Amino acid sequence: MELENQTAISKFLLLRLTDDPALQTLIFSLFLSMYMVIIMGNLLIILAVSIDSHLHTPMYFFLSNLSSTDICLSTCTVPKMLLNIQIQDQSISYLGCLTQVCFVIVFGFGENFLLAAMAYDHYVAICHPLRYTVIMKSRLCVLLVLVSLFISLWKALLHTLLLLRLSFCSALGIPQIFCELAQVLKLPVLTPSLTTS
Template sequence: MEAKNQTAISEFLLLGLSDDPELQPLIFSIFLSIYLVTILGNLIIILTISYYSHLHTPMYFFLANLSGNDICFTTSTIPKMLVNIQKHDQNISYIGCISQVCFVSVFVGMENCILAVMAYDRYVAICHPLRYTIIMNPCLCVMLVLVSQFISIADALLHSLMVLRLSFCTEPKLPHFFCELAQIIKLSCSDPLINNLLIFVTASVFGGVPLAGIIFSYVNIVSSVLRMPSSVGKYKAFSTCGSHLSVVSLFYGTGFGVYISSAFTDSSWKSAVATMMYTVVPQMMNPFIYSLRNQEMKEALRKFISMTTSLV
């Protein structure tokens, strides 16, 4: 019976944020705007860093990777939602849904790892400034990104393969605008113990370890900065960390908000909105945070945009 249920399921139904037909044009416009702003903002960050040689440092190398990951993260969820709204079709194929689970897991994992690597970079720059160029050499920077990718892909494939073993007894309706792993497990009529245990373990390891690394880095950064005799030095040190700390707070703050809201509310609509805050908003806001809080980046962006507009 279980094998039959698995082969019978050919697609999932994405209920989205609302089933009101009158609200669909508004939702489409909002998400299209969010997607375009996210793509444009992060793409400008990447092009600016690539164009100016004085930004070819470890900090901006990791920022370019973060922007690229944010573009991919947003692209894995929003375009399918926009297509469904435009076609008045809420279906997503079984393979498409599993693929979406895999891609979202990869990019969430990459976001965690890159933010941790960026925190380590700031830790070395502030706590060991004389050895910074030796420690954060190009080989190590590339290696840190590749290891982050490998860990994220391995984690995502593990979750995706475990989802394939699930069976579904009824028409699977997902109360979200994309295929979220936790919601798929809830819809299954299989025993979810192994899947839930896997989520707990991987979240603790692949989420907890990077977060612990970020906290450790900033504890040492704060301790080192407070020992500086010059107030100017303290301000400069904190200013280099301000953008990254804001991005970390936004990403983990919205992430924790999702799980807190899902634990204390049974409303599928509230859960979908909370998930949107976690998977869409940080990726859109990251370019603005770095362009507004980082003076060097702000100046480079201003020059790059002026140059681009003059050419047009």
């Protein structure tokens, strides 16, 4: 018998940081201002790297990719949280939660791999300074970014597809302000009853 997802629920509940309306307004303002600073700061980095020809080096290429990944990671979590605070609704749809889990994994692991690529760039600059331009060609930099994106996508799809196989019990609360894989895996699931025919 083939096992399939039998989840009857249509949404999860993202538990709030607080139920006090005055504190929710403060939290909304705080997170909105931090989100705007993240977006503006990273956009300024990307703009500076793209405009100034002196910054067209591998280090700044990786930095601008890291900035764009940071924008994407923030954008896949913070706007839904701000919307939930504003409309006093804690719910997120089942597919919305799975989508958020997938994007958090893609951009979270993408940042890690980009930091590893930046570390490799620094290693080459320090240990092989005379051969730096020969080793760190633009082709290798693009390849490192594409490999990091591919590995992140593969890992996210693997985790999300495995998460799709789980069947959750009923309306469930996630003790986070966004859907995170570790928290979703802690939720109670239905155990499939295997019958032989």
